Amino acid sequence: MHFYGTAAQNALGHLTVGGVDVVDLAREYGTPLYIMDEALIRRNCRAYVESFRQHYPNFDVAYASKAFLCTAMAALAEQEGLSLDVVSGGEIATTRQAGFPMERTYFHGNNKSPEEIRLAMEVGVGRFVVDSTRELHLLENMAAERGRTVRILLRVTPGVEAHTHEYISTGQLDSKFGIPIAGGLALEAAREALRLSHVELTGFHCHIGSQIFDLEGYRIAVQRMLDLAAAVRAETGFTASELSMGGGLGVRYVEGDRPVPPEELVACLSAAVRGGAPERGLPLPKLIIEPGRSIVAEAGTTLYTVGTIKEIPGVRTYLAVDGGMGDNIRPALYHAEYECAVANKLGSERTRRVTVVGRYCESGDVLLTDVPVAADVAPGDLLAVFATGAYNYSMASHYNRFPTPAVVFVSDGRADLVVRRESFAEMAANDLLPERLRAGAPR
Template sequence: MHLYGTQTVNEKGHLAIGGVDVSELASQYGTPVMVYDTELFKKRANAFKKTFEDKGIKAQVAYASKAFSSIAIYQLAEQQGLSLDVVSGGELYTAVAAGFPRERIHFHGNNKSREEIIYAFEEKIGCMVVDNFLEIMLIKEIATERKQKMNVLIRVTPGVEAHTHDYITTGQEDSKFGFDLKNGQTDQAFNALHNHEYINFLGMHCHIGSQIFETDAFRFAAEVLMEKMVKWRETYQFICPVLNLGGGFGIRYTEEDQPLEPAVYVEEMAEVVKAMSEECEYPVPEIWIEPGRSLVGDAGTTIYSAGSTKEVPNVRTYVAVDGGMSDNIRPALYDAHYSSAAANRMNEPHDQQWTIAGKCCESGDKLVEKALLPNVETGDLIAIFCTGAYTYSMASNYNRLPRPAVVFAEKGQHQLVVRRETFEDLIKLDLPLQQLAKEIYE
């Protein structure tokens, strides 16, 4: 059984995260509860930053917060000296509420509204990552109206198809994101922005996909973007000060996954950029990267309580837990695989095969299809590992299930950072039927 970060098995045979017994967390906060190992988050953040420092390359490591967005995680990222990627007005609002330094906020998204762009100007954020021609028009218009400068990168699709799920592959030509590098769109975007009075054009951004285990695609993306930057210098005498190579660094969900250490991805990209800069006599650009999953993915563990069981002879045996696709949609959406354990019986043989099912009214609500566990009993605690990314952030109230609590744990201490939703929370936006509607429907 593979444990992650600071996870241990304590003298009671219970799973402990950050030195805290998860049975204590379940007792205090209820289940499901998401537990984040903040020491692992810090370790990963520092590994990315240190690799750039050791290479002598100026860089920004920005937490891609769509993986998990909350006031507390933004504050933790700020404490580690990270920058921050947001993709909506809501994420920007959360960052503002967290007191995150505006100059280190980068705003992404393929369909930013006028209101979101104005909000970004009002908060004087560090950079807008421009995704389409409508956005170019809006940013130029708003910047001129406000007589306010804005740093921009343009997102490009470099034609790289990373080895990942179709839904999370974003760097190939057929993508809803960015300007195509091959058909001239990138040059059009550059020409529309780089000499505008209120636009400070920084360079290019790309993101080739998620959960990537090899470096070849990152190296190729760095090469093609550097080639374009060199071409712009030759044609327009313009030198890009920034090259943003995105994120997508894989983590280990199951024994089959073989991710690289964070430093390896950075080293490979940095080598390409430095080598091409030297060969072309081009100033080494500041490199930005955007780890999200690789910072929070395996730092997060969800603890459920086991409920009913059901044996289908010669087929499978189910154990139902008190959460499911409402707090983790990834197995149903991506056919994502996870590893698991009986958190209150860690020392017992995990030698029986179970299907861990959720409580949502959907046949497809299965969290782990072939989980190895002991003979599970009602009330046992089931841990599903590596749920820190794209779980809470994609959670819903399907079947009117409240979203779980989120807890940070480190060095024997724990803190509630997102409270569990209540039934009252579920109806706080609902409005009663009015008289007009009664007349229509009666």
């Protein structure tokens, strides 16, 4: 069985993470439960930072908070010297609540609202990553009203299609994100930005996709971004001081996945920029990357309690758990795959094959298909699903009115609750019942 980070099997045959028995975690915090391996998160953060220190003189590692964000995660990122990539007013508010230095944030989004822009200006977000010329002029007008100047990166699409799922591939020409380099559109957007008085262009940003295992797409993207920077300089005299290559590095979800270590991505990007910028007569820009999944995905384990086990002879065996698509939409959304184990019976032979389903009222509520589990699995056992640290908590929903699970950080034998389990009352706290609809009211 493949273990991630600090995960291990103890003498009782139980799964431990961060030196903590998950049976104890289930007893104290209930299930479903998101367990985050703090030591592995920190190790992944440091892999990026330390690699850059070896390969490139001026850099920034901005954690893509959409992968997993709570105040504790923002605080951890700050401790590790990372900046933050935020994409909404809610992520900005969470980051600020954590006491994160807002000048180290990059505000993304293809359709930022005026209210979000206003909030970002008020709290002092460091960079706006501009996704369209409409946003460019909205920023100019709102900054002018406040008598200030905001710094921006232009998000462009370099026309690089990463080998990934179509829903998480974002660098190709046909994308809702960014301004295409093709046809001179990005060049014209740069010209327009430079004409404005309350917007300061600092450089360019791209993101070619997610769950990427092949570095060639990054190499090509760097060349196209540098070509754009050189063209803008030739046309306008402006020299980009910042170049963001986004994130997207893949992780191991199942056997057969062969992720590239962060160190190799950093070395690849650094070499491409160090070689390509001088060739075009450009000074080395500050090199920015935005890893998310590759920092937190493998650090996460979701713990469930096994309920009904339904065997259909000659067809399959369904093993139902007390969570499902409400706490992990990824299998239903884009056929994501995972590995699992019966966490309180790691010593048992894994000879029974089951399809793990949730308790939501959808036939598509399937978490894992035809996977091996302990032969003696029974109702009441604990099922651990691995590598669920990225996008699971972030994309959790209230479908069927199930509350959001709790999140714990584990490290060195200690467990800290960082997100409380939502109560039924909290889930319904924003509901309003008009007087005319109350029981007994006249129709």
